[in-house]
Amino acid sequence: MEKNNDGSIVITGMGAVTPIGIGVEEYWKALIDGKTGVTEIDSFDTTDLPVKIAATVKDFDAASYMDKKLAREMEPFMQYGYVAADEAMKDAGIDTLAENPVITPERIGIVFGTVFAGITDVAETQRGIATGEHSKTNPRFITKIIGNIGAAQIAIAKGLHGPSFTVSTACSSGLDTISMGAMLIKQDLADAVICVGGEAATCPLTILGLSGTHALSQRNDDPATASRPFDADRNGFVMGEGGGAIILEKESVAKARNAKIHAELIGYANSTDGFHVTSPHPDGIGAIFCMEHSLQVAGIKPEEIDYINAHGTSTPKGDVIEVKAIKTLFGEHAYKLAVSSTKGATGHLMGAGGVTETIACVKAVEEDILPPTLNQINPDPDCDLDFVPNAARHSVVNTAMCNAFGFGGQNASLIVRKYKG
Numbered sequence: 001m002e003k004n005n006d007g008s009i010v011i012t013g014m015g016a017v018t019p020i021g022i023g024v025e026e027y028w029k030a031l032i033d034g035k036t037g038v039t040e041i042d043s044f045d046t047t048d049l050p051v052k053i054a055a056t057v058k059d060f061d062a063a064s065y066m067d068k069k070l071a072r073e074m075e076p077f078m079q080y081g082y083v084a085a086d087e088a089m090k091d092a093g094i095d096t097l098a099e100n101p102v103i104t105p106e107r108i109g110i111v112f113g114t115v116f117a118g119i120t121d122v123a124e125t126q127r128g129i130a131t132g133e134h135s136k137t138n139p140r141f142i143t144k145i146i147g148n149i150g151a152a153q154i155a156i157a158k159g160l161h162g163p164s165f166t167v168s169t170a171c172s173s174g175l176d177t178i179s180m181g182a183m184l185i186k187q188d189l190a191d192a193v194i195c196v197g198g199e200a201a202t203c204p205l206t207i208l209g210l211s212g213t214h215a216l217s218q219r220n221d222d223p224a225t226a227s228r229p230f231d232a233d234r235n236g237f238v239m240g241e242g243g244g245a246i247i248l249e250k251e252s253v254a255k256a257r258n259a260k261i262h263a264e265l266i267g268y269a270n271s272t273d274g275f276h277v278t279s280p281h282p283d284g285i286g287a288i289f290c291m292e293h294s295l296q297v298a299g300i301k302p303e304e305i306d307y308i309n310a311h312g313t314s315t316p317k318g319d320v321i322e323v324k325a326i327k328t329l330f331g332e333h334a335y336k337l338a339v340s341s342t343k344g345a346t347g348h349l350m351g352a353g354g355v356t357e358t359i360a361c362v363k364a365v366e367e368d369i370l371p372p373t374l375n376q377i378n379p380d381p382d383c384d385l386d387f388v389p390n391a392a393r394h395s396v397v398n399t400a401m402c403n404a405f406g407f408g409g410q411n412a413s414l415i416v417r418k419y420k421g
Contacts, residue, residue, distance in 0.1 A: 013092025055347025081198025118145025170406025174354025273409025312341025
């Protein structure tokens with residue numbers, strides 16, 4: 001990747017479906033008000049499961065946001081992504097393309113990110129077959145579980161014909177949709193790209209699987225404080241679900257159609273640890289390289305970063321390694337910038353998280369407000385940065401970085417900046 005010097009990429013639309021609110025404004029208000037979406041699971045019996053809590057989307061009726069037939073054709077991870085994309089397109093003013101002569105359906109791409117795709121439907125269908133409850137699958141089974149149909153349903157509904165990709169890079173998937181969207185624009189393969197993340201993987205199968213890797217918090221008796229990034233008593237992440245969408249656009253196209261511009265995307269990068277399938281490199285070498293590369297793409301110095309939305313999942317090892325990586329790269333500036341993890345509020349949205357967390361960065365630079373890290377009650381001496389503990393704070397935020405790291409040593413970072421025209 002080279003420095004972005006042949007035309008800027010801007011963010012013109014955003015959409016969110018999260019455990020703390022549906023819609024960007026509701027999501028953002030809940031973040032800065034310090035609300036949490038982690039509750040006891042009530043959608044299935046957790047009696048025999050080690051984990052009984054999750055951050056699920058509340059009061060979501062897909063038929064309220066789309067045609068009932070379309071809702072039936074999509075698994076929840078697709079529904080969440082679709083609703084977020086619909087909000088983002090309306091925000092960007094490209095939801096009615098017939099009325100927009102500047103941008104055409106052939107020049108709008110889609111990148112959809114998800115970790116588990118339709119695993120809940122797979123698990124339930126297999127359970128039914130194994131128990132003899134039924135002997136055949138739903139006719140829509142395959143098209144509800146494969147990841148690329150999330151992008152396809154958006155394209156079909158909106159009449160889009162540009163590039164379409166599906167990204168599954170573990171918990172970096174959401175950020176990587178944005179990076180890939182930027183690359184499509186830089187290669188002039190699209191004028192705008194809808195970058196979407198969608199996840200709805202809360203089911204016994206994933207709980208047992210992730211518990212087997214010792215990744216999940218088992219603080220079942222206190223859901224509200226179970227996700228506690230950078231706290232000394234953290235004991236694992238909390239599964240979350242939801243959807244997020246960001247519209248990337250060529251600045252020249254956005255200005256030609258008088259679009260509202262939220263922020264500028266100036267840097268993005270991806271790297272791999274090449275170390276272990278579940279554990280990050282103990283020295284954070286992949287994370288350091290990834291953050292450094294995003295700075296190089298942006299053409300800025302480390303001290304120009306005001307805020308980092310950290311991956312910060314609340315795992316014992318991961319949080320410390322991310323802090324070490326930040327301190328290694330940023331040096332003394334690490335103690336001057338603000339770092340927070342919004343996963344204390346939302347849990348870990350996995351494929352959707354990188355997108356919703358980028359939205360938090362965009363809102364931070366738009367409104368000069370730092371979202372807090374909830375539940376940092378007992379500070380860990382190995383995590384000694386300014387984590388904006390427990391309460392939002394007003395502060396000038398010109399430039400913000402977002403990090404996402406995942407199983408397999410996946411790393412992603414991106415940088416957004418205030419748009420000054």
